[in-house]
Amino acid sequence: MLINRINRKLLLCAVLVAAFPASIFAQATVDQVISEGVKRADAGAAEQKRVEQIADQTDKLLNQYNTLAKVVDGLVTYNSLLQRQVDNQQIEKDALAESIDNVSLIERQIVPLMERMLDSLEQFVQLDTPFLLTERTDRLARLREMMERSDVSSAEKFRRVIEAFQIENDYGRTIEAYKGTVPIDGNQQEVDFLRVGRVTLAYQSVGGVHTGVWSVETGGWVELDPAEYKNQIADGIRVARKQIAPDLLIVPVAAPGEEQ
Secondary structure (H helix, E strand, O other): OHHHHHHHHHHHHHHHHHHHHHHHHHHHHHHHHHHHHHHHHHHHHHHHHHHHHHHHHHHHHHHHHHHHHHHHHHHHHHHHHHHHHHHHHHHHHHHHHHHHHHHHHHHHHHHHHHHHHHHHHHHHHHHOOOOOHHHHHHHHHHHHHHHOOOOOOHHHHHHHHHHHHHHHHHHOOOEEEEEEEEEEOOEEEEEEEEEEOOOEEEEEEOOOOOEEEEEOOOOEEEEOOHHHHHHHHHHHHHHHOOOOOOOOOOOOOOOOOOOO
């Protein structure tokens, strides 16, 4: 009996001893699994964070690429435009170089041309109706003097000559009144002149006692009938001075001569 009791106690102790290491081993295995799971979760989170960082960097690089691509496209367009401008400038440069090569020849030709133009203009003034003779002859004299000046470019000289021709051309399309003197009864008397284009140059003395007109046929002044022309010439002078509204005027006009 004693032996059986001892055996049972020994068996129980053996069972307890055998059971205790198994429990400890099971607990250790669970902790390891949990620890490994935590490690894997941390590793997964770290990898996810790294993936997100790489994705952010990729997006930034893509945005930078798109921005740079637009800049490159703009530079390509801009460079193409600049190249066309450079090509056009080169064409203009070549044309200017050719003009510079020919400038001496052109200047040698333009100066005699201007002299001939002034000669023609002077002859025209001498043969024209004698209105504003002092003003017109002084203009020609100034142009003659300018032609001898070295400090005035040929282009400016040509411009002034053309301007003088334009002024003479405008005389034929305007009406004008100005003061001057006319020989009447052997004495120079102050009168008001009326110029209607180039078709009529009339005068009227102060007070309207004398009224006359330039005659192309005789090359001199002809007295007009006051009863017929006094009021008409007076009205024309006032119209030219813008003292009254424009109106129909009756003025003497030389008949066209017969062709020879």
